[in-house]
Amino acid sequence: MKPFIEKARLEEIIKEIPTPFHIYDERGIRENFRKFKQAFSWNKGFKEYFAVKATPNPSIMRILLEEGAGFDCASYTELLMANDVLKSFAFDGSPGEKLSPTVSTKSASGGSPGEKLSPTVSTKSASGGSPLMFSSNVTPDEDFLLAAQIGAIINLDDFTHIEVLDRLCGIPETISCRYNPGGEFKTDESGNVMDIPKDAKYGFTHEQLIEGYRVLKAKGAKKFGVHSFLASNTLTNDYYPALAKIMFKLAVELKEKTGISLSFINLSGGVGVAYRPEQKPNDIKLIGEGVKAVFEEILVPAGMGDVSIFTELGRFITAPYGALVATALREKHIYKEYIGLDACAANLMRPAIYGAYHHISVMGKENEPHDYKYDITGGLCENNDKFAIDRMLPKIELGDIIYIHDTGAHGFSMGYNYNGKLRSAEVLLCEDGSHKLIRRAETPDDYFATLRY
Numbered sequence: 070m071k072p073f074i075e076k077a078r079l080e081e082i083i084k085e086i087p088t089p090f091h092i093y094d095e096r097g098i099r100e101n102f103r104k105f106k107q108a109f110s111w112n113k114g115f116k117e118y119f120a121v122k123a124t125p126n127p128s129i130m131r132i133l134l135e136e137g138a139g140f141d142c143a144s145y146t147e148l149l150m151a152n153d154v155l156k157s158f159a160f161d162g163s164p165g166e167k168l169s170p171t172v173s174t175k176s177a178s179g180g181s182p183g184e185k186l187s188p189t190v191s192t193k194s195a196s197g198g199s200p201l202m203f204s205s206n207v208t209p210d211e212d213f214l215l216a217a218q219i220g221a222i223i224n225l226d227d228f229t230h231i232e233v234l235d236r237l238c239g240i241p242e243t244i245s246c247r248y249n250p251g252g253e254f255k256t257d258e259s260g261n262v263m264d265i266p267k268d269a270k271y272g273f274t275h276e277q278l279i280e281g282y283r284v285l286k287a288k289g290a291k292k293f294g295v296h297s298f299l300a301s302n303t304l305t306n307d308y309y310p311a312l313a314k315i316m317f318k319l320a321v322e323l324k325e326k327t328g329i330s331l332s333f334i335n336l337s338g339g340v341g342v343a344y345r346p347e348q349k350p351n352d353i354k355l356i357g358e359g360v361k362a363v364f365e366e367i368l369v370p371a372g373m374g375d376v377s378i379f380t381e382l383g384r385f386i387t388a389p390y391g392a393l394v395a396t397a398l399r400e401k402h403i404y405k406e407y408i409g410l411d412a413c414a415a416n417l418m419r420p421a422i423y424g425a426y427h428h429i430s431v432m433g434k435e436n437e438p439h440d441y442k443y444d445i446t447g448g449l450c451e452n453n454d455k456f457a458i459d460r461m462l463p464k465i466e467l468g469d470i471i472y473i474h475d476t477g478a479h480g481f482s483m484g485y486n487y488n489g490k491l492r493s494a495e496v497l498l499c500e501d502g503s504h505k506l507i508r509r510a511e512t513p514d515d516y517f518a519t520l521r522y
Contacts, residue, residue, distance in 0.1 A: 070346050072392065072472045073097055074498055076432040079394060079470055082496060082504055088470070089395040089412035090494040090510070091481045093124075095132060097390035098477075099500070102136045105386065108357030112364070114377025118202045120338055121147045123383025123478035124391070128497055128507035130154045133386065139200035141381035142221065145212045151201055152219045198222075202335070202381065204247065204296065206271055213237050224296050224335070228277040231284055245294035245335065246281055247272040250315060254299040264300035271298065278319075282327045294333040294379070295319065302341030302384060306352050310359030312336055317367040320376065335379040336360070342388045344426050344475050351385070384478040391477020393417050393427075393493075397469045398448075406443050408465050413447020414454045415490035417476055418483050421453045429456065432470040434463040441465070449488050481508075489516060 073094040082092070102117075109115040118141035119133045125147060130140065131154055140151035201221035205212055208230065216223050217238045224245040225231060234240060249272030254264045266272075273281055282293060299312055313336060320331045343350040360378065368376055395412035419425035429445060431437075441464050445457040456473060465471075484492045491511035498504050 070428045070430070070474055071435070072430050072432065072474070073390065074392075076470065078502075079432060079472075083394075083396075083470070086494055086496055086506060087510075089393060089410070089416050090496050091391055091393055091416075091476055092496040092498055092504075093129060093387070093477055093507075094390040094498050096498075096500045098129070098132055098387055099136060101390065102133060102138065102386060105353050105382070106137060108353045109360070109378060109380070111357070111361050112378045113375070114198075114333065116198065116333075116377065116379050117386075118200075118335075118379060118381040119386060120381050120383030121151055122482060124387045124480075125150060125482050126495055126507055127154050127157075128495075128505075129387065131157070134200075138386075139202065141202045141204055142216075143203075143205050145209070145215055148201070148203060148212070148215050148219065148221065155200060199243070202245070202379075204337075204381070208233075210237055217241060222294065224294070225273075225281070226271055228273055228281050231281060231288075235288055240285055240288040240290050242290060243292040243294070243332070244285055244290045245296050245333075246278055246285075248275075248278050248295055248297040248316070248319065249273060250275060250297070250299070255311075266299050279323065279326055282323060282329050286327065286329060292332045293329050294335060295323070295331055296335035296337055296379075298337035298339060300339045303339050304341050304343060304348055304351060306355045306359060308339055309336055309356045310363050312339070313360045313363045314367065317363055320373060321367060321371045324371065324373070330373060331376055333377040333379050335381065337380065338382045338384065340382055340385045342384055342475060344428065346428060353385075386478070388475050388478035388480075391475070391480055393473040393476045393480060395471045395473065397465050397467050397471055400465075400467060405459075406441065407446055408443050408471075409446050409448060410456070410471055412456075412471075412473075412493070413449045413490055414451070415447070415449065415484055415487060416493050417456065417473060417480050418485070419479060420456050421451070427456060427476065428474040429460060429462060430472040430474065431463050431465055432472050434469070437463040439463055445471070449490065451487075486516060489513075491516060 116139055118139040120141045122143055142148045142151050199220050199222050202224055203216035203221040204224040206226040213234055214237055222243055222245055224247055226247050249266050249269060251267040254266055297316055300308060316334050320334060324330050340351055368374055393412055393416055395410040397408050398411045399409035401407035414421040420427060439461040442459055442461055444455055447454040481495055494506060494510040495508035496504055497507045
């Protein structure tokens with residue numbers, strides 16, 4: 070695995086922005102998104118709603134917005150951020166579709182978010198769709214209210230949320246529901262189990278979903294969508310087609326039993342990336358072709374060939390185009406060999422909580438023998454604060470630049486402040502080779518700012 074930036078260029082950036090920091094490759098993100106969009110161009114209404122939770126930075130979001138993405142939000146704060154990015158400029162989204170500046174998130178009295186929000190301008194595009202989706206669970210009232218106010222497509226997670234939403238602000242004309250089929254999710258006839266939906270907290274049961282659409286229709290909804298997320302970080306070209314088959318059959322059943330013809334089917338996320346060098350990356354072109362084949366097999370004969378396909382990928386879009394850059398700070402020789410970095414699990418917690426693998430390069434030593442075994446650690450008072458365990462690497466000297474791959478999604482965003490550790494900066498490597506700071510590092514003043522004593 071090769072870093073997307075050379076050592077000499079990193080050294081220039083580090084003179085200005087000390088490690089640790091996350092860095093993102095604008096060119097890589099744009100090129101990857103274009104390939105993804107092309108893979109689903111056969112579907113007239115296709116739309117990717119980038120999962121903000123993966124990389125919640127307005128600079129990254131704006132890049133994706135320029136490429137034609139919308140945003141999938143899961144919380145009040147993500148809604149505020151996404152809406153503010155939309156407000157910041159008018160842009161050409163998909164061909165022929167012009168999006169105009171959207172709403173203010175201030176209350177009617179001009180006060181802080183959390184007060185009752187007054188109706189304002191909608192975020193609808195010229196074609197009638199919205200660049201925002203809101204997919205949440207255990208959803209607070211204020212989140213529903215904000216989503217409704219700014220015109221996001223609300224994706225209900227539970228049957229009981231129908232009454233909650235109706236009580237708060239009424240049922241909107243366009244509504245979506247999240248489906249959980251239960252059981253185990255298998256990709257093929259061989260019985261390959263990918264995930265276990267019956268153990269997941271998300272979504273309506275099959276019976277609840279059918280009844281839910283009947284209720285929503287009776288309450289005035291006119292355009293309907295369905296959404297499902299059954300597996301995470303899959304490395305098979307079969308996942309989306311297998312999920313699509315389930316969803317397309319469900320769409321036909323809903324039409325027969327409720328008279329509802331779905332406007333869109335959201336395949337959500339779940340398409341993964343190859344974190345390990347020996348893993349074979351997904352082929353998004355083949356995935357798109359697989360979904361198209363199922364679409365033509367099931368929906369077209371049912372007279373539903375105009376259904377739009379939505380996705381809400383995060384990891385697949387940005388993960389390979391981000392890296393955590395750190396410096397080898399300390400070494401320790403006891404029962405094992407340790408290299409301690411100036412970064413820790415507060416900057417990248419996936420290895421600590423999942424045992425997730427992230428490839429590591431020692432900058433400038435990529436071609437040297439990997440004949441030293443190390444645990445690569447941070448400085449938290451937790452023994453799971455390790456980026457790698459028993460990893461074979463070139464000999465590391467103090468001061469070496471350590472490049473941790475594939476942190477462009479669920480890297481910075483999962484950070485926290487245990488031990489008073491501070492979140493790092495974020496840097497964008499621009500297409501022209503320049504760089505810019507897109508989030509400064511936290512300071513102790515930031516950490517203390519919320520305290521009252």
